[in-house]
Amino acid sequence: xxRLVDRPAAAPAAGMNPAFNSQAFLREWRMWAAGxxxxxxxANLLIAGWPHLFIPDLSHPxxxxxxxxxxxxxxxxxxxxxxxxxxxxxxPFDSSLLDYPNSDTLNFxxxxxxxxxxxxxxxxxxxxxxxxxxxxxxxxxxxxxHFGVRDTLAVMMxxxxxxMPFPFTRFNHxxxxxxxxxxxxxxxxxxxxxxxxxxxxxxxxxxxxxxYGIGVLSASFGLYNAAFxxxxxxxxxxxxxxxxxxxxxxxxxxxxxxxxxxxxGLNVAPNVVHRMEVGANTTVAARSPVESEIxxxxxxxxxxxxxxxxxxxLASMTERxxxxxxxxxxxxxxxxxxxxxxxxxxxxxxIAAALARRPVDPRLxxxxxTVLILFLFGTIGGLGAIFADQISPLVRAWNRISVFISFxxxxxxxxxxxxxxxxxxxxxxxxxxxxxxxxxxxxxxIADQTPAVCVPCNNEARAKFEEERAFVQxxxxxxxxxxxxxxxxxxxxxxxxxxxxxxxxxxxxxxVNSRTLRWSYGGMMGRxxxxxxxxxxxxxxxxxxxxxxxxxxAGIYLDRRGYPDGGNDIIGQLTRLLKSGPLxxxxxxxxxxxxxxxxxxxxxxxxxxxxMERAGYRxxxxxxxxxxxxxxxxxxxxxxxxxxxDIQGLSMVESWGRWSNADTTPTVRILFSDPLxxxxxxxxxxxxxxxxxxxxTLVRIGEHSYPITIGPAAAEYRIAVSLGAEKSTTIEIVxxxxxxxxxxxxxxxxxxxxxxxxxxxxxxxx
Numbered sequence: 016x017x018r019l020v021d022r023p024a025a026a027p028a029a030g031m032n033p034a035f036n037s038q039a040f041l042r043e044w045r046m047w048a049a050g051x052x053x054x055x056x057x058a059n060l061l062i063a064g065w066p067h068l069f070i071p072d073l074s075h076p077x078x079x080x081x082x083x084x085x086x087x088x089x090x091x092x093x094x095x096x097x098x099x100x101x102x103x104x105x106x107p108f109d110s111s112l113l114d115y116p117n118s119d120t121l122n123f124x125x126x127x128x129x130x131x132x133x134x135x136x137x138x139x140x141x142x143x144x145x146x147x148x149x150x151x152x153x154x155x156x157x158x159x160x161h162f163g164v165r166d167t168l169a170v171m172m173x174x175x176x177x178x179m180p181f182p183f184t185r186f187n188h189x190x191x192x193x194x195x196x197x198x199x200x201x202x203x204x205x206x207x208x209x210x211x212x213x214x215x216x217x218x219x220x221x222x223x224x225x226x227y228g229i230g231v232l233s234a235s236f237g238l239y240n241a242a243f244x245x246x247x248x249x250x251x252x253x254x255x256x257x258x259x260x261x262x263x264x265x266x267x268x269x270x271x272x273x274x275x276x277x278x279x280g281l282n283v284a285p286n287v288v289h290r291m292e293v294g295a296n297t298t299v300a301a302r303s304p305v306e307s308e309i310x311x312x313x314x315x316x317x318x319x320x321x322x323x324x325x326x327x328x329l330a331s332m333t334e335r336x337x338x339x340x341x342x343x344x345x346x347x348x349x350x351x352x353x354x355x356x357x358x359x360x361x362x363x364x365x366i367a368a369a370l371a372r373r374p375v376d377p378r379l380x381x382x383x384x385t386v387l388i389l390f391l392f393g394t395i396g397g398l399g400a401i402f403a404d405q406i407s408p409l410v411r412a413w414n415r416i417s418v419f420i421s422f423x424x425x426x427x428x429x430x431x432x433x434x435x436x437x438x439x440x441x442x443x444x445x446x447x448x449x450x451x452x453x454x455x456x457x458x459x460x461i462a463d464q465t466p467a468v469c470v471p472c473n474n475e476a477r478a479k480f481e482e483e484r485a486f487v488q489x490x491x492x493x494x495x496x497x498x499x500x501x502x503x504x505x506x507x508x509x510x511x512x513x514x515x516x517x518x519x520x521x522x523x524x525x526x527v528n529s530r531t532l533r534w535s536y537g538g539m540m541g542r543x544x545x546x547x548x549x550x551x552x553x554x555x556x557x558x559x560x561x562x563x564x565x566x567x568x569a570g571i572y573l574d575r576r577g578y579p580d581g582g583n584d585i586i587g588q589l590t591r592l593l594k595s596g597p598l599x600x601x602x603x604x605x606x607x608x609x610x611x612x613x614x615x616x617x618x619x620x621x622x623x624x625x626x627m628e629r630a631g632y633r634x635x636x637x638x639x640x641x642x643x644x645x646x647x648x649x650x651x652x653x654x655x656x657x658x659x660x661d662i663q664g665l666s667m668v669e670s671w672g673r674w675s676n677a678d679t680t681p682t683v684r685i686l687f688s689d690p691l692x693x694x695x696x697x698x699x700x701x702x703x704x705x706x707x708x709x710x711x712t713l714v715r716i717g718e719h720s721y722p723i724t725i726g727p728a729a730a731e732y733r734i735a736v737s738l739g740a741e742k743s744t745t746i747e748i749v750x751x752x753x754x755x756x757x758x759x760x761x762x763x764x765x766x767x768x769x770x771x772x773x774x775x776x777x778x779x780x781x
Contacts, residue, residue: 040157043166047156050170051149054177057461058148061183064468071145072473075480076137078186084520085509086189087136087527088537093123094130094139099285104526105508105538106499107566107618107626108547113289114296114539115509118282121235122190136527137480140189144182147192151177155422158198162205162378164429167446171453172429175354175460179421180321183466184348193236194418200233200244201385201422203271204251208381210264211255226267230274235282238409243389243416245272250388254381298541299509306411307403309342311395312349317359317417321350325467342395349417351424352464354456358428359420362386365427378430386423389416432456486601487528490570490608493598495615498569499533500525501559503585504577505552507540517577525572534572543623546638547630553652554632554640556588560611562632567616570598571609579670582607644692647776648685660686660744666766671729672774674704677753677767685775690742691716692779697734697746700773701725705759707769710751717743729773748772 040047056068063072076087092101092112104110122143129139129146155176159169176198185191234241248268255264290296319336320329333350337343351359362383369375369383392398393416403411432452440448490500502522504514511519522536538544551559563571571589575582589609590596597607618626627633633641635657642656650672655662664683666676675683697714708727713720714734718741721734750769756762 040160043160046166046170047153047173050156050173051152054149054152054174055145057178058145061178061465061468062145063473064470071141073133073138073141075477076140077144077476078140078189079137079476079480079483081518081520082187084523084527086140086187088520088523089123090126090130090136090139091527093127094136098123101526101537103529103531103533104536105544106533106535107621108538108544108623109542110538110544111289111542112539113286114299114542116283116286116300117190118234118238118241118279119190119236120282121232122193122237143189144186144192147182147195148177150195151182151198154195154198158202158205158422159426159429161202162426162430164426165433165449167449167453168429168433171457171460172425174457175352175425175464176422178461178465179355179418179425180350180352180464181348181418181421184322184345190237191239191415193240196233196236196240196244197418197422199229200240200247200419201426203229204247204385205378205381207248207251207264207268207271208255208258208377210267211259211261226270227274227277230271230276231278231281234275234278238279238282239412239415240418241275241279242410243392243419245275246389246392246416247385247419248272248275250385251381254384258377258380296539296541299539302403302408302411304400304403304408307400307408307413308395310344310346310412310414311342311397311399312390312393312414312417313342313346313395314390316343316346316349316414317351317420318356319350321352321464321466322347323466325462325465345412346414349414350464351417351421352460354428354460354463355421355424358424358426358431359386361431362424362427376430376434379427382423382427382430386420386427389419389423392416393420482602483524484528486599486606486608487525487532489599490525490572491529491532493608493610494532494569496531497533498531498615499567500535500570500572501563501568502534502536502572502574503552504574505549506536506577507545507549508537509540511540514577515579517574521574521576522572535568543627543634546634546636547623547627547632550634550638550640550654551632553654556585557592558632560589560592562630563611564613565616565630566618566626567613568611569613569615570611573597573607573609575605575607644695644777645779647698647774649774650772658688660688662686665772666768672700672772674766674771675748675750675753675769677750677769678765681753682750683748683770683772685746685748687744687746690744691736691738691746692777693739694737694780696778697721697736698774698776698778699723699732699734700729700775701732702729702771702773703727703750704768704771705754705756706752707750707754712751712770713749715745715747715749717741717745725770729771746775 059067059069059071062077076083079087088104089098092098095101095103099113100109100111102110126139126143129142130136133139133142152173155173156169159172160166164172182192182194233244248271252265252268255268256262315336319333322333324330324333337347365375365379365383366387369380393413399410399413436445436449436452502525504517506514506517506519506522513519525532525534526537535548538548551562573582573585578585586597586607593609598610599608618629621629635641639655639657639659642658644658646656648656648659650665651668651670653668662683662685664675664680666674703712703725707725709724711722712725713722716736717738719736719738721736723732723734725732748770753767753769755767756764
């Protein structure tokens with residue numbers, strides 16, 4: 016075989032292995048099946064250790080916090096019906112996930128299958144992770160052989176791809192572990208490159224339908240790989256036109272891309288229909304073009320050692336970089352490993368050779384152009400950022416394109432290694448050396464690319480999970496089957512920010528670890544249930560209990576990590592009002608359960624409005640709770656009552672209320688939805704900061720002004736207001752001397768504070 020560089024331009028089919036087809040792949044079943052078994056065993060060994068070499072550890076989820084719990088909730092939904100809705104979360108409101116589009120239908124089908132086998136979400140999750148390695152091995156071996164790689168070296172390449180650094184940092188995003196689709200895109204890309212004329216298979220009826228079928232299937236294993244695959248196919252089409260001076264390859268690529276587009280459309284069709292029926296939800300999955308750069312690819316992270324490398328010196332090298340540099344996030348998973356980095360850099364030499372007009376093997380030319388285009392899309396400030404800025408920001412984590420770059424780099428390294436061996440050696444010596452080289456490089460590469468198994472970490476994770484699961488099961492035994500449980504503190508779903516020490520999705524533990532209990536957490540962000548619970552959680556505890564009893568809730572699940580005081584205040588209030596302490600406390604003391612002796616209430620078939628009516632507590636579409644002027648306005652809440660249109664000039668919410676902040680606006684302006692009464696008494700609870708105490712504070716209502724002197728301690732002030740015929744919708748409070756704690760030498764707080772507002776109430780004569 017000729018060398019891959021310095022060889023004449025190949026004929027259209029020369030960049031492929033024409034002898035390797037489906038029949039040849041099946042004849043080599045011993046090779047790839049054995050490799051898949053080894054990949055399965057090796058995955059078990061690297062993740063769970065020797066005791067689980069043959070049988071995966073299905074006793075606990077491999078990742079059980081943050082996004083790992085989001086995955087768990089999705090799997091539980093799939094196992095109990097389907098992912099779109101589940102009556103046990105967001106109770107008693109709709110828990111539809113249709114506002115959160117995805118293109119993962121076949122991933123969910125696999126997870127449901129694994130769930131049927133194991134009977135629980137964590138077993139399904141772990142099998143999905145484990146089997147991603149042998150599946151990726153098989154697809155990489157198949158694609159490598161189609162690229163003309165010798166079987167021994169194809170085994171090496173497939174192992175290095177299956178066990179690249181990426182999957183070991185993605186157990187929290189298991190839907191990204193369907194990376195076995197990546198080699199399939201490269202296979203079709205290589206076919207397109209060498210398609211100078213339509214083939215007989217492509218022009219048959221089955222051949223014309225095949226691209227659509229492939230596109231639909233590949234699009235159902237995740238949006239990201241589908242989008243990156245379309246970029247690869249478009250690159251292959253361009254290369255085919257330039258190399259073959261024919262549109263045959265471009266036409267085939269267009270059909271594949273169209274098929275992928277149809278597949279994505281079919282996956283998101285339920286989301287589109289839902290949006291047409293109930294309207295858009297602009298609060299969920301709102302992406303910004305800025306995120307495409309925040310989560311972009313960085314060359315240095317691709318070439319540096321993997322995160323938490325086995326060798327301490329190499330691990331320290333990466334840690335030092337990540338500690339002090341900007342825009343370091345999930346993109347640390349983009350490391351290519353030592354061999355992948357060599358292949359990536361070698362492609363730069365291939366491009367240089369092509370620019371110097373040296374003959375280059377078309378496979379390497381295609382791979383170098385593809386990897387370059389993929390890198391330009393993925394890198395910070397690259398083509399992906401332009402796409403996000405000008406077309407759509409929905410594809411935001413462009414660093415995930417590193418999986419495609421990794422396969423291209425490993426294939427290039429393998430082809431160049433094969434060329435070197437074939438240049439200097441002949442059979443049978445060639446095959447012997449190829450086996451030795453492949454074995455050595457596989458061992459070195461896997462050691463470089465994978466983390467050391469941490470048995471103590473696994474034991475700790477198992478113990479923590481068993482503690483969570485036992486606590487939830489204890490709740491399930493303490494209340495009637497199917498009972499609803501109210502969860503505090505409130506957190507939106509999905510993609511909420513952490514609340515103090517409480518991580519996003521932590522409240523999903525109740526749902527995934529129970530069988531029949533229904534939970535308040537998990538309704539879709541921005542919809543009626545989410546707005547209802549967000550507003551309710553701001554109300555006094557006594558009122559919350561009243562609403563819960565009217566809705567038939569059987570208990571309160573309280574996570575202390577979500578409160579700055581560890582939940583001591585609300586625990587004290589609940590204990591006082593319920594006349595008893597928590598029924599259950601988790602072993603670590605982080606979560607408590609208060610039982611409510613409330614009769615069950617049937618809310619089946621009620622609309623959100625009817626549920627709120629039954630609860631005696633309503634919120635509008637902006638999340639404002641329905642109230643009248645006499646109920647007052649508490650400034651310690653982050654949600655305003657419905658009669659408030661807007662409030663300007665306040666600082667952040669604190670446990671007691673809010674300070675006026677002259678850095679935002681000089682005065683506090685409270686805008687009401689409707690005109691204020693002609694006569695009323697304004698009752699204001701407030702305190703003054705620093706020199707604002709004992710100086711006149713002006714309260715303006717329309718054209719009327721009322722000076723009051725507010726002291727440094729919290730107190731109530733009453734103002735008799737008479738507006739006559741004037742229709743006013745604004746109350747304005749003018750602090751006399753806004754000043755910052757920093758200016759007074761108290762601390763470093765730069766806010767210019769004036770009046771601390773605690774509560775405002777309007778009293779009218781009956």
